[in-house]
Amino acid sequence: MRLLPASLFGRMMLILFSGLVLAQILSASINFAERDRLLLRSSSMQSAQRIADIVKLLDSLGPAERQRIVTVLSVPPQVVKLEAAPQAPSAAALDNPHAAMFSAALHAALGDARPLRVSVLQAAPGARPSGPESGRQGMMGEHAGMAAAMSSMPDMQAMRPFMSSGLMFLTQVQLRDGSWVAFDTQLPQGPANTPWRLLLTLLVLLLTVLVLSYAAVRWMTRPLAVLASAADALGKDINRPPLPETGPTEVRRAAHAFNIMQSSLVRFIQDRTRIFAAMSHDLKTPITRMRLRTELLEDADLRQRFDKDLREMELMVTHTLDFMRGFEQPQAARPIDITALLESLQADNQEMHREVLIEGQALAPYVGDPERLKRCVSNLIDNAILYGRQARIIVEDGPAALTLRIRDRGPGIAPDELDKVFEPFYRLEASRSRETGGTGLGLGIARNIARAAGGDVSLRNHPEGGLEATLHLPRKSSPE
Structure with a gap:
């Protein structure tokens, strides 16, 4: 199973998308944590200010009035109780960052350094605290009563979903006359519902960055796609128009280098073609003279053998020239009647007592170079008859491509x-006899013609025996 996209564009988009999503998740986590911290700090300061106001009020009252005021003010979520001496909470309850924060906020609200103790009881309301506080039966009874009261009050009932995970503090503050007042205080943690506005903001930011990233990556990778298409087209048409040298500096440099490479290849092929054309012309002249001199030989058998050798030399020169030219010149494309072309080749071979069978027919004319296509198919038929004694041509046509399969009855390879066998001068048979081995260029020439037309020639051993050559030609639009 492939996990990464195949294209460079897909991989860059995957990396950017993964990075952006991870960054947004981390950003959302930090924002949620900071929001909870600020809400807790704000509620702590409000509760501390409320406790400081009650302490200042109790400082100004006598013992009798204090008890009456404490009874009135002891309303959930804050229970107030007067005590003669403070209870000693556990070290773990005192050594708590939330307790230290609340203690600092209370000192700031009181404006003095009077003794006070702040300890965290538990995080859920309605649960009975344990530990050293369990000895404070009166206070804990008040705390249980506070939970029951909160459950029964309509306003508190509506607030329970928002306060269910808050912190509960036991705060003990010394009054000026030496007595102590204790507060059971419930701090809400803040709203537990999802902050949709924040999530929507992060989503909009993510989508915006993704759209911009898509445009940037597409803009960056498009020149590579154009260069890849040009390289692919160069193999089919060496004389294709050069790439436009526009865009950023790196793209212009790549296009310029590609155009220089193309022009160098064109010059090399043209120089090679001219050289071999001259060699062919120069070789044909002495071959012609030798054939004339052969006619002067009195020995008929010797004259026949010389004439045969000279014809093979001339044929080899012609085939070599055709192969080395590479068919680099533009093709004269026009509609070709495939059925008529195959029947013409069949008739030519029947005159030479060769067996050529045709199965199927083309559905529409094929647009290409008639001379080159005829040469290509003729070479494949010659190869089949030379090594397999028979050529069976199977025509498979469709809207996208035309396929010709040439099968023989030979032993295969x-x-x-x-x-x-497509390499120049490569033959399976060791001799150089024209009757048994040919020149070793026929299949190479056929493949050159097919590839120049955008197709290809391939070979395989047929399961029913014999060798099968497949000529695949993509269809093109008819010329105007």
């Missing part, structure tokens, strides 16, 4: 030789 070894799998590791299927590609080697």
